[in-house]
Amino acid sequence: MLFIGDDWAEDHHDVELVDDEGQVMARRRLPEGIEGIAGLHALVADHLPEDWAELEPEQVQGLVKVGIETDRGPWVAALVAAGYEVFAINPLSVARYRQRHSTSGAKSDAADAHLLAEIIRVDRAHHRPLAGDSEEAEAIKLVARTHQSLIWERSRHVLRLRSALREFFPAALEAFADLDAPDALELLALAPEPDRARQLTRRRITAALRRANRRNVDARVNEIQQILGAEQLHRSTPVQSAYAAIVAGQAAIVATLNAQIDQMAAVVDAHFGQHPDAEIYTSQPGLGVVLAARVLGEFGDDPHRYTDAKARKNYAGTAPITKASGKKKIVLARYARNRRLGDALQQWAFCSLRGSSGARVYYQQLRARGTGHQAALRQLANRLVGILHGCLKTHTTYDEHTAWSHHLTSAA
Structure with missing residues (x-):
């Protein structure tokens, strides 16, 4: 068998090839992209048995095993497409192996490539090969993760918006329980500070609530006007103006994220509906x-x-x-x-x-x-x-x- 350790970076890969006995056969630094993957294939071909071209794809896969600290990207996809058996090694596991091999704390890309090759040569039974998921499942994973990341990002910006309002405009938190709701974002964009909030007309508030499909609009309008019109503590004019700009910006970001989340949800639905296990x-x-x-x-x-x-x-x-x-x-x-x-x-x-x-x-x-x-x-x-x-x-x-x-x- 041929074991390859691949320590990857953004623009290059340090690779090392070792045989069954742990003998180093080759070391190279290859560029990212087509040129690099072609160089790796040529390097592998130079060290495979002379009759490797006559072997079946399953036999070639059994001959070449690659250890790398990632499970995604075009480079990994190219390794899998070439028929290599790829092991995506958790970086935490690599760090523990590094401590076992060296107590000095020394680290280099070439040494990590050697370490990855040794991991799959000696301990590959304790690591999982890259899953053979279908293209449909991979697409679902990508869009579902993106949708989830957008939701997490929205939560972060809502917390920032809440923190800013708490510092200078706490009445807005009482008036709008859900800061990511369309009506709350629209009204905060129109009136991001207390003085402008008190000037919001009943007509403006009613229109925002109706666009958000709220119920009991008249009662809700009365409640919002009463809360925003009440006397409250004020910050100085320059500070209040700065906070107002922050609130308006955060409200715009959250509104944009809401739209993107809805669009991505439709993409998730379209991809998921095509999967046979849906x-x-x-x-x-x-x-x-x-x-x-x-x-x-x-x-x-x-x-x-x-x-x-x-x-x-x-x-x-x-x-x-x-x-x-x-x-x-x-x-x-x-x-x-x-x-x-x-x-x-x-x-x-x-x-x-x-x-x-x-x-x-x-x-x-x-x-x-x-x-x-x-x-x-x-x-x-x-x-x-x-x-x-x-x-x-x-x-x-x-x-x-x-x-x-x-x-x-x-x-x-």
């Missing part, structure tokens, strides 16, 4: 299109990636970990996990309480035993992941009785 995912209680797309994108659709439900739960981070030493044994939550997948599963568990009587009974049983809310949701998510794995394995949609028969019977 019906299985959306049949699960609590999974809408966007949330189902996030779960599918993070799990992938490689049928050979998860050997059983336990493997899928471990990857999801919902399965607990056990620390045992002597007579001491502690079971803890697994915090080293895919954060995006963990967030989606926690939301799924919460939403399933309304859509599934079995999930609700299971959650209530956990709470009755003294389990906290978040811990109970995590255990419920663990159960839901197992149910999803069974549905995907058998290519069947969700069935409430099959999934929760034991818990529903015991509750009765």
Whole structure:
């Protein structure tokens, strides 16, 4: 076999080739792009067996194994397309291996390339090869992650907007409970400071509420005018003017993010609807299109990636970990996990309480035993992941009785 360690940077790759015995066969620094990947292929061809051209693609894949600290990008896609078996090594694991090989703390790109080659030569059984997900699943992952990132970014800007209002215009926080709502953003853009807010006409406020499809508009208008018109503490004119500019800017950013989130949600829906497993995912209680797309994108659709439900739960981070030493044994939550997948599963568990009587009974049983809310949701998510794995394995949609028969019977 031929083992390749690839320490990548933005504009170049340091690669090292070693054989089965750990003998260094070649070291190169290759540029990013077509020229670099062509150079790597030529380097590999020079060190493969003479009859490698007659081998089947599966045999070539078994001969060349690559270790790299990323699982995405055109370079990685080119490695997979060439038939190499690629291992995406977690940078944290590489750092631990580095400490094992050298206690001095020395580090270089060439040394890291050697380290990556040694990891897959000696310990590749403890690392997962890059999943063979379909192009559809990869596209869903990209758009679902972007949609989630936009939502997280909106939350950050809403918090900044709230912080600015708290410093000089707290009445706005009382008047507008949801700062990312269209009517709140429109009115804050028109009146980002107290003096202009008191001058807002009833007609302006009514128009903003109607555009946001609010109910009880007249009562809501009276409430807003009363809050904004009340006497309140003031900052100096220059400070208030500066804060007003900050509020107007943040309101504009949040409004733009709202529009982009809606557009990206439509893209997520379009991609997810084309996937053959879409019906299985959306049949699960609590999974809408966007949330189902996030779960599918993070799990992938490689049928050979998860050997059983336990493997899928471990990857999801919902399965607990056990620390045992002597007579001491502690079971803890697994915090080293895919954060995006963990967030989606926690939301799924919460939403399933309304859509599934079995999930609700299971959650209530956990709470009755003294389990906290978040811990109970995590255990419920663990159960839901197992149910999803069974549905995907058998290519069947969700069935409430099959999934929760034991818990529903015991509750009765």
